[in-house]
Amino acid sequence: MNLDSLYSELTLPTKKKLALIVLDGIGDIATKQQGYLTPLEAANTPNLDKLAKDSAQGRMTPVAPGITPGSGPGHLALFGYDPIEVQVGRGVIESLGLGIELKAGDVAARANFCTLDKKGIVTDRRAGRIETEVCEKLCAMLAKKVKKIGDTQVIIKPGKGHRFVVIFRGKGMEGPLTDADPHREGKPIPTVAPVNPKSAKAKKAAKLIADFYKVALPVIKNEQPANGFLMRGIAHQPDIQLFEDRYKLKPACIAVYPMYKGLAQLVGMTKIEGAQTIKEQFETYLNEYDNYDFFFIHYKYPDMYGEDGNFDAKRKAIEEFDEALPILMNKLPDVLVITGDHSTPCKVAGHSWHPQPVMIRSEFSGADKLDRFTETGANLGSLGVFDAKFLMRHMQANAMMFDKYGA
Amino acid sequence: MNLDSLYSELTLPTKKKLALIVLDGIGDIATKQQGYLTPLEAANTPNLDKLAKDSAQGRMTPVAPGITPGSGPGHLALFGYDPIEVQVGRGVIESLGLGIELKAGDVAARANFCTLDKKGIVTDRRAGRIETEVCEKLCAMLAKKVKKIGDTQVIIKPGKGHRFVVIFRGKGMEGPLTDADPHREGKPIPTVAPVNPKSAKAKKAAKLIADFYKVALPVIKNEQPANGFLMRGIAHQPDIQLFEDRYKLKPACIAVYPMYKGLAQLVGMTKIEGAQTIKEQFETYLNEYDNYDFFFIHYKYPDMYGEDGNFDAKRKAIEEFDEALPILMNKLPDVLVITGDHSTPCKVAGHSWHPQPVMIRSEFSGADKLDRFTETGANLGSLGVFDAKFLMRHMQANAMMFDKYGA
Numbered sequence: 001m002n003l004d005s006l007y008s009e010l011t012l013p014t015k016k017k018l019a020l021i022v023l024d025g026i027g028d029i030a031t032k033q034q035g036y037l038t039p040l041e042a043a044n045t046p047n048l049d050k051l052a053k054d055s056a057q058g059r060m061t062p063v064a065p066g067i068t069p070g071s072g073p074g075h076l077a078l079f080g081y082d083p084i085e086v087q088v089g090r091g092v093i094e095s096l097g098l099g100i101e102l103k104a105g106d107v108a109a110r111a112n113f114c115t116l117d118k119k120g121i122v123t124d125r126r127a128g129r130i131e132t133e134v135c136e137k138l139c140a141m142l143a144k145k146v147k148k149i150g151d152t153q154v155i156i157k158p159g160k161g162h163r164f165v166v167i168f169r170g171k172g173m174e175g176p177l178t179d180a181d182p183h184r185e186g187k188p189i190p191t192v193a194p195v196n197p198k199s200a201k202a203k204k205a206a207k208l209i210a211d212f213y214k215v216a217l218p219v220i221k222n223e224q225p226a227n228g229f230l231m232r233g234i235a236h237q238p239d240i241q242l243f244e245d246r247y248k249l250k251p252a253c254i255a256v257y258p259m260y261k262g263l264a265q266l267v268g269m270t271k272i273e274g275a276q277t278i279k280e281q282f283e284t285y286l287n288e289y290d291n292y293d294f295f296f297i298h299y300k301y302p303d304m305y306g307e308d309g310n311f312d313a314k315r316k317a318i319e320e321f322d323e324a325l326p327i328l329m330n331k332l333p334d335v336l337v338i339t340g341d342h343s344t345p346c347k348v349a350g351h352s353w354h355p356q357p358v359m360i361r362s363e364f365s366g367a368d369k370l371d372r373f374t375e376t377g378a379n380l381g382s383l384g385v386f387d388a389k390f391l392m393r394h395m396q397a398n399a400m401m402f403d404k405y406g407a
Numbered sequence: 408m409n410l411d412s413l414y415s416e417l418t419l420p421t422k423k424k425l426a427l428i429v430l431d432g433i434g435d436i437a438t439k440q441q442g443y444l445t446p447l448e449a450a451n452t453p454n455l456d457k458l459a460k461d462s463a464q465g466r467m468t469p470v471a472p473g474i475t476p477g478s479g480p481g482h483l484a485l486f487g488y489d490p491i492e493v494q495v496g497r498g499v500i501e502s503l504g505l506g507i508e509l510k511a512g513d514v515a516a517r518a519n520f521c522t523l524d525k526k527g528i529v530t531d532r533r534a535g536r537i538e539t540e541v542c543e544k545l546c547a548m549l550a551k552k553v554k555k556i557g558d559t560q561v562i563i564k565p566g567k568g569h570r571f572v573v574i575f576r577g578k579g580m581e582g583p584l585t586d587a588d589p590h591r592e593g594k595p596i597p598t599v600a601p602v603n604p605k606s607a608k609a610k611k612a613a614k615l616i617a618d619f620y621k622v623a624l625p626v627i628k629n630e631q632p633a634n635g636f637l638m639r640g641i642a643h644q645p646d647i648q649l650f651e652d653r654y655k656l657k658p659a660c661i662a663v664y665p666m667y668k669g670l671a672q673l674v675g676m677t678k679i680e681g682a683q684t685i686k687e688q689f690e691t692y693l694n695e696y697d698n699y700d701f702f703f704i705h706y707k708y709p710d711m712y713g714e715d716g717n718f719d720a721k722r723k724a725i726e727e728f729d730e731a732l733p734i735l736m737n738k739l740p741d742v743l744v745i746t747g748d749h750s751t752p753c754k755v756a757g758h759s760w761h762p763q764p765v766m767i768r769s770e771f772s773g774a775d776k777l778d779r780f781t782e783t784g785a786n787l788g789s790l791g792v793f794d795a796k797f798l799m800r801h802m803q804a805n806a807m808m809f810d811k812y813g814a
Contacts, residue, residue, distance in 0.1 A: 029773025032461060036774055059789065063812055064410055065797035066804030067417065070813035083813070084408055093814035110814075233814075348771055351811055353804045355789065375789065376776055385791030 006405070007393060011248050016334035016399040018249065019285065019295040020391075022078060023321060024071075024260075025303025027059075027343025027356035027375060028314070039302070039314040039346065040357070041374045047325035051336065052373040056365040058383025059355035059375070060391060062342045068353045074341030075263045079243060079296075080392030086240055088266065089175055090233025095165045096262020098157050102237045107168040107175055107205050109234040113138060113226035114162075120188045120228075125181070126162045127226035138226055139164050145219045149211050166212070166231065173205040175235030180209065182230075189213070192234060209234065242268035243294075247392060248401070252288055254281045255298035264296055278320065282327035289331055303351075306344030314346060335362040335398040337391065338373065355385050362398035413812070414800060418655050423741035423806040425656065426692065426702040427798075429485060430728060431478075431667075432710025434466075434750025434763035434782060441718055446709070446753065447764070448781045449718075450725040454732035458743065459780040463772040465790025466762035466782070467798060469749045475760045481748030482670045486650060486703075487799030493647055495673065496582055497640025502572045503669020505564050509644045514575045514582050514612050516641040520545060520633035521569075527595045527635075532588075533569045534633035545633055546571050552626045556618050573619070573638065580612040582642030587616065589637075596620070599641060616641065649675035650701075654799060655808070659695055661688045662705035671703055685727065689734035696738055710758075713751030721753060742769040742805045744798065745780065762792050769805035 028038035062069045063083050072093045073083035091108035102108065113135060115124035130138075139158040146154050152170030159165065177192040192209050194202030209231065221227055243251045253264030253271045261271045272288055275281040278299050285295050301317035328336075339358035342351050357378035370377040383394070396402060435445035442449075469476045470490045479500045480490035498515035509515065520542060522531035537545075546565040553561050559577030566572065584599040599616050601609030616638065628634055650658045660671030660678045668678045679695055682688040685706050692702050708724035735743075746765035749758050764785035777784040790801070803809060 029463075029771065030776060031774060036776055059791065064413070064800070065793060066800035066809060067413070068804070068809060068811050070811050073813040084410065084413060087408070088813065090814050097814075345771070345773070347773075352771070353801075353809070354773060355791070375773075379775065379787055379789050379791075385793070 007402070008246075010402045010405055011396070012401050012403055013248055014293065014399050014401045017289065017293060017295070018335040018395050018399055019297060019333040019337065020078065020395070021297045021299070021336070021338045022075075023299050023302045023318070023338065023340050025306045025342060025344025025351065026318070026340035027345070027352075027354050028306065029343070029345045029347055029354055030376070031347050034311055034346075038375050039311055039318055041376065042311075043315045043318040043322070045318060045322040045372070047322045047329065048338070049372050051325070051329075051338070051361055052359055052370055052377070054365070054367045055359040055361040055370075055373070056383050057357065057359045057368050057370055057373065057378045057381030059378050059385045060339065060358050060388040061355050061385060062353070062388045066353045068351045069342050070351065071259055071341060072263060075260065077388035078339070078341055078391055079267050080246065080389055081240065081267070082389050086238060088238055089235025091165060091235055092237050093259070094159065094163070094233070095157075095167055096266065097259040098159055098165055099258035099262070100155065100157060100165065100167060101265070102167065103169060105169075105171065105173065105236060107173050107234060107236045109166045109209075109231040111164050111166050111229050111231045112162045113164075114228045114230050115225045116228035122182055122185050122187060122189065122228070122230070124225065125185060125230065130162050130226050132158070132160050134226065135159070135162055135164060138220055138223065142216055142219055146212065146216050149208055149215070152208055154212065162226065168205065168208060168212075170208070172201055173208065173236065174199060174201040175205060177202060177206055177209065177234040179234070180213070180231040189228065189230060192231070205234070237266070240267055244268055247294070247396060249294040250292050251294040251296065252292040253296045253298075254284050255296070256281070257298070257300050260298040260300075269296060278324040279327060282324055285328060286331055295333065302340070303344045306346055307350055309346045309349035311346045335360065335395050337395055339391070358383065358391065360394055360398055364400070365398055414809070415653075417809045417812055418803070419808050419810055420655055421700065421806050421808045424696065424700060424702070425742040425802050425806055426704060426740040426744070427485065427802070428704045428706070428743070428745045429482075430706050430709050430725070430745065430747050432713045432749060432751025432758065433725070433747035434752070434759075434761050435713065435721070436750070436752045436754055436761055437783070438754050441753075445782050446718055446721040446725055448783065450722045450729065452725065452729040452779070454729050454736065455745070456779050458732070458736075458745070458768055459766055459777055459784070461772070461774045462766040462768040462777075462780070463790050464764065464766045464775050464777055464780065464785040464788030466785050466792045467746065467765050467795040468762050468792060469760070469795045473760045475758045476749050477758065478666055478748060479670060482667065484795035485746070485748055485798060486674050487653065487796055488647065488674070489796050493645060495645055496642025498572060498642055499644050500666070501566065501570070501640070502564075502574060503673065504666040505566055505572060506665035506669070507562065507564060507572070507574060508672070509574065510576060512576075512578065512580065512643060514580050514641060514643045516573045516616075516638040518571050518573050518636050518638045519569045520571075521635045521637050522632045523635035529589055529592050529594060529596065529635070529637070531632065532592060532637065537569050537633050539565070539567050541633065542566070542569055542571060545627055545630065549623055549626055553619065553623050556615055556622070559615055561619065569633070575612065575615060575619075577615070579608055580615065580643065581606060581608040582612060584609060584613055584616065584641040586641070587620070587638040596635065596637060599638070612641070644673070647674055651675055654701070654803060656701040657699050658701040658703065659699040660703045660705075661691050662703070663688070664705070664707050667705040667707075676703060685731040686734055689731055692735060693738055702740065709747070710751045713753055714757055716753045716756035718753045742767065742802050744802055746798070765790065765798065767801055767805055771805055771807070
């Protein structure tokens with residue numbers, strides 16, 4: 001029997017409340033330069049310590065040993081989906097990141113402006129890294145001229161620098177397609193093709209994108225240096241089993257940044273808007289406590305400062321989170337998880353493969369006799385090192401949502 | 408998507424240097440008799456301690472829980488191949504152990520002399536455990552008389568006691584074949600047959616071995632007690648993805664014993680000959696530093712003394728290794744791993760299933776705040792207990808050889 005079917009068969013309804021709190025990129029590594037402490041270890045966290053005392057702890061492999069996930073696979077795993085089986089195209093992720101609400105069947109592409117010579121050869125794949133304002137102007141020109149290709153709506157939205165996204169909203173299309181990007185200078189823009197040559201829907205999408213190039217390229221042909229564009233990661237929004245169907249829990253997302261709202265929306269969570277700070281996010285949780293079974297609360301800053309390699313700022317972001325915790329502690333959920341979607345060590349100044357620490361606190365979690373929630377402490381916890389995709393199952397178990405298996 | 412394909416897709420080139428140092432059979436267990444210390448814990452290892460301080464540690468399951476590997480599966484897992492999927496026949500392993508260079512398509516058998524009665528019934532499967540010199544004499548007799556069967560070259564090489572190997576070097580043959588061994592006394596030598604009855608290549612190999620028996624048995628029929636021979640583990644050298652193709656690393660093997668050179672050669676490592684001691688091996692590493700990306704350095708003695716159940720000798724072998732370490736430390740690789748291929752506990756006096764300790768040291772490994780490299784310390788490390796086949800992926804990650812997965 002398939003493991004997912006087994007979980008599903010054993011699942012019981014619950015009236016308990018579950019909360020998954022993601023400190024983005026929380027995991028870090030101890031190095032000599034920082035006195036062998038991680039930001040989590042260096043931070044003053046009296047509230048987190050209090051919660052840790054009655055928690056089970058461990059570490060999670062986000063995808064597979066050695067693999068560094070982007071936010072997409074990192075969160076899909078936290079939401080309990082196999083991040084290798086369920087792949088979300090770059091175009092979809094970028095669209096979510098720009099706050100675009102995708103619909104079923106939308107085909108999305110990550111695009112960027114480039115420079116072409118007279119013969120159509122790519123001479124600069126990033127068009128000299130044009131400013132965001134230039135990108136916004138070019139996108140507006142394109143959006144004005146190209147609203148539809150046949151029956152298909154075309155949505156163009158600028159990102160940062162030379163980057164933008166294009167969404168094709170129509171019927172009977174799917175990805176993935178090969179890139180309209182030679183991946184190096186000195187070559188023309190290749191024509192896209194279905195990755196699966198047997199897919200009629202992908203053929204339709206490929207034809208549409210060829211048509212899009214025909215009408216869009218002339219619009220910017222006299223611009224300098226951005227007189228062309230490349231498209232990558234062209235795919236449809238994947239067909240993912242809804243979170244509520246999968247876990248029998250009504251989920252809410254309390255996030256600030258568009259990317260995480262988008263990822264939550266991808267699995268069917270309800271986005272609760274308005275909160276801008278972690279304190280406001282916890283207040284939203286209190287206000288909505290009765291309306292949902294499951295809360296996904298996302299805190300961005302440990303990742304942001306980790307990416308900057310800024311140890312002190314990451315430590316302070318953790319302390320700020322800790323200061324807000326008493327709001328949540330007014331009404332703790334029955335099952336509380338605090339973890340990250342991956343590590344973002346200051347030393348790496350980027351996402352990494354290092355298993356992130358995780359703590360689960362419930363009436364039945366047991367306590368691992370750890371006074372704090374840290375990477376080094378989590379190494380000693382009862383949860384060991386496990387695949388992040390199983391976290392949801394641990395949460396369901398702690399909510400007594402699984403019937404006994406076998407007599 | 409298949410995990411190997413994902414790793415391969417994410418792999419980036421590197422200019423870093425990686426070294427895998429295998430202390431064969433290093434893992435041990437603490438027992439009351441030895442004051443609850445393992446040889447690694449009892450040893451004085453100032454240099455290893457220094458390296459451990461800036462390392463991540465953990466333990467590795469060589470094959471699967473409870474499974475005790477031979478050197479073949481143990482090393483294949485360290486080299487990152489699934490030791491259950493990639494099986495290497497006993498004949499191939501024994502040939503490698505005797506220092507024979509196998510070629511693609513060679514079919515190798517592990518053989519041993521036996522005693523037959525007048526009717527051809529096996530009366531002693533080991534021919535009274537004849538001396539090595541007798542075995543050498545008999546092999547020379549066979550080799551002189553049987554150089555070829557048709558177009559196929561026959562290579563016969565003596566091992567220890569009653570053991571020898573036979574290599575069939577020709578075209579269009581493959582294994583595995585069933586054994587020419589009744590596995591107990593009182594039965595005749597069975598005729599070999601293809602394990603896969605549909606394989607024409609295996610049929611050809613089976614026919615050839617039947618012909619070999621026809622010409623070889625008469626050569627020794629008047630010898631006593633070894634007037635016959637059995638053949639087992641008859642298979643071709645498996646088609647293994649080359650290490651360099653798999654990891655985009657140019658590998659070198661610095662080993663002393665033929666078996667480990669052979670296993671390294673099986674995956675396409677270049678053997679660097681000459682070094683006889685661990686000091687010389689480290690010196691070879693220094694000399695060859697610029698010529699390769701990956702170094703496999705094998706140290707045999709912890710296993711050898713573990714097999715003898717000799718705690719003190721195993722401890723001293725570890726101390727001798729530690730004394731040589733400063734040579735390596737003159738020019739540490741960017742990613743250094745120190746581990747074993749399996750445990751060889753003195754108490755077991757043989758290989759065992761106990762997960763072996765492992766340490767990874769790199770700029771990005773992080774430090775687990777452990778002052779030494781020991782079994783008990785490794786239990787507390789951030790790597791947890793993981794399958795040995797993922798060690799190479801950890802090493803690649805530490806060398807920053809993987810692109811981020813997903814946006």
